[in-house]
Amino acid sequence: MKLTLKIWRQNGPNDKGRIVDYPVNDVSEDMSFLEMLDVLNDDLVRKGEEPIAFDHDCREGICGMCSLFINGEPHGPGRGITTCQLHMRKFKDGDTIYVEPWRSAAFPVIKDLVVHRGAFDRIQAAGGFVSVNTSGNLVDGNAVPIPKDDADKAFDAATCIGCGACVAACPNGSAMLFVAAKVSQLSLLPQGKPERKRRALAMVEQMDKEGFGNCSNTGACEVECPKQISIANIARLNREYLVATVTKE
Numbered sequence: 001m002k003l004t005l006k007i008w009r010q011n012g013p014n015d016k017g018r019i020v021d022y023p024v025n026d027v028s029e030d031m032s033f034l035e036m037l038d039v040l041n042d043d044l045v046r047k048g049e050e051p052i053a054f055d056h057d058c059r060e061g062i063c064g065m066c067s068l069f070i071n072g073e074p075h076g077p078g079r080g081i082t083t084c085q086l087h088m089r090k091f092k093d094g095d096t097i098y099v100e101p102w103r104s105a106a107f108p109v110i111k112d113l114v115v116h117r118g119a120f121d122r123i124q125a126a127g128g129f130v131s132v133n134t135s136g137n138l139v140d141g142n143a144v145p146i147p148k149d150d151a152d153k154a155f156d157a158a159t160c161i162g163c164g165a166c167v168a169a170c171p172n173g174s175a176m177l178f179v180a181a182k183v184s185q186l187s188l189l190p191q192g193k194p195e196r197k198r199r200a201l202a203m204v205e206q207m208d209k210e211g212f213g214n215c216s217n218t219g220a221c222e223v224e225c226p227k228q229i230s231i232a233n234i235a236r237l238n239r240e241y242l243v244a245t246v247t248k249e
């Protein structure tokens, strides 16, 4: 395949940035999107040009590091996959592909396609620890009866990899799906219940401090989430937050 890549280049956080055209030839449909960028970067290095900076780590949909906005969609075309799981067979010969970083005031661009997602780390940290004793005197997890439906919902929420696609997809740059997943995975299980009120209040407060926008129920986050986290979690977060607010000591 021959493709024209239009890639966002930005030297640093204070650079204005611009789209640069890169024609690429001999792209195999079996390549992953990131492998295609690897080949392009090899060519750029050989020509003495600066390679394109992009985030990646596991390359198997687990770590949440890959984060490209491809033709206007976080993680590109395809549902339930990350950028590293996207293959070039999703494109056709002659295509023009726009590749940009996540766009959110709360995720500043570090360089080219790499954004700073420290805001997510700070929200997680605000959530704090669970007080359940995990050393000595352990209770066998299977000895704690948990309704199957709750366990399934908690495990679904726990599949969030913190990639930030939900924020990038949202017209308001809202982080509600991420926070809702993190709150839900704990509040549904007995181990997470002791701190549930404090956790919901603290994570929402930190989310607001970081400058994420509000949820207006467009549902774009759920559509683009590589782990297909349901927006039903956002309704749960709203309930958790409301109960925590009205019953605050």
Ligand code: SF4
Pocket: 159, 160, 161, 162, 163, 164, 165, 166, 167, 177, 178, 181, 224, 225, 226, 227, 228, 229
């Ligand atoms: S909710 Fe989905 S899109 Fe948002 S950070 Fe988690 S995995 Fe990524």
Ligand code: FES
Pocket: 055, 056, 057, 058, 059, 060, 061, 062, 063, 064, 065, 066, 082, 083, 084, 085
């Ligand atoms: S590189 Fe780890 S999820 Fe894509």
